[in-house]
Amino acid sequence: MVYILFDIGGTKTRIGVSFDGKRLGKVRVIPTPKTARKGIKIILDAAQELAAGEKIKAVAGGIAGSFDRRKSIIVGGGANIKGWMGVYLKEKFEKVFRVPTYLENDAALAGLGEAKFWAGKSKEIVAYITVSTGLGGAKIVNGKIDPHARGYEPSYEIVNAGAYRKSWDDTRLRTYLSGNGIKKRFHKDPALIKRRVIQNELARWLAVALNNVIVFWSPDIIVVGGSVMNIIPMSRVRAHLDKIYQRILPPPPIKKAALGDFGGLYGALIYLRQQRAKKDRL
Incomplete structure (x- = not known):
């Protein structure tokens, strides 16, 4: 039996397989479909190919946007995937795959992956921030996504x-x-921004955000991921944060995410194990 994992981002969707529930196997990367109906069908096709004839036992994955975990619908924030909003995704996935499906916000799963596998490993409280097409984050406590009533939405921070x-x-x-x-703002793809003055400005805004993360979440470590981090110098982020953050205790370590584009899949694998263990205890 195999497990199917996915990470539906604002631009790209990643689909992976695990044959033992412990390790991530092959991965397929596709442009994120515009609608849930089309997207779930494409994920099913990729899953069947990755499963290589083995029976699929369960599915787990993350999706961009403000995710209502209780109702399994996107209620906002998913500007790039409007065709997925308002759809009861857990119900749709389980109808198509005919197996239990576990869903969470994509950034929360990426943070879980980093906390359990790499950058935040062995830390009690991990704050994760991703700066990509959109902006997201989550708080991970003792290797689990911290309970939340309305999801984590750092992108809406004033x-x-x-x-x-x-x-x-x-x-x-x-x-x-x-x-x-x-x-x-700059009329240019972020990946093409080379001017240091702009990169420094972005580093300053990130430092402002991380200052707020520290004072609200009090983490042992902050992990920062996402494609936009390729143009933001971490040295400048730390320099700005040193000026902004004024407390007796020094700020926590700040590390770049280590799992790259597959952080959400690793997180989905952990989340799948946690949810199945929880179900078995009931």
Whole structure:
């Protein structure tokens, strides 16, 4: 029997397989489909190929946007996957795959993967922030996603209240730091930004965000991932944070994510094991 894992991001979707529930096997990467109906069908096709004739036992994965875990629907924040919003995803996946399906926010699963496998391993409280097409994050405590009533949405954090004009979006972190926000402000794909003055500005905004993460979550370590981090120098982030963060105790270590594009799949694998163990205890 095999387990299917997936990570549905704003731009790309990754589908993986585990033949033992402990290790990640082959992975397929595709552009994220515009609608849930099409996306679930494509994930099923890829899963059957990856399973290589073996029976699929369970499915687990993450999806971008504000995810209501109790209802298994995206209720907001998924600007790049509007066709997935309002759909009862757990119900749809289980109808198509005919096996138990476990869903969470994509950033939360990436944080779980980092906390259990790499950068945050052995730390009690891990704060994870991802800066990619969108901006997300989660708090991981003792190797589990910390319980939450409304999900974690650092992208909605107000970091520049003085910028308010006609919309509060002008004040939010995602406007200044997410891939979509950067593209809109500088009219350029973030990956093509080479000017140090812009990179330094992005590092400053990230430092502001991390300062708030520290004072609200009090983590042992902060792990930062996502494609936009390829253009943000961590040395500048630390330098800005040293100026912003003023406390008796020094700020926690800040590390770049180590699992790269597959962090969400590793997190899905851990989450699958945790949910199945929880079910077995009931």
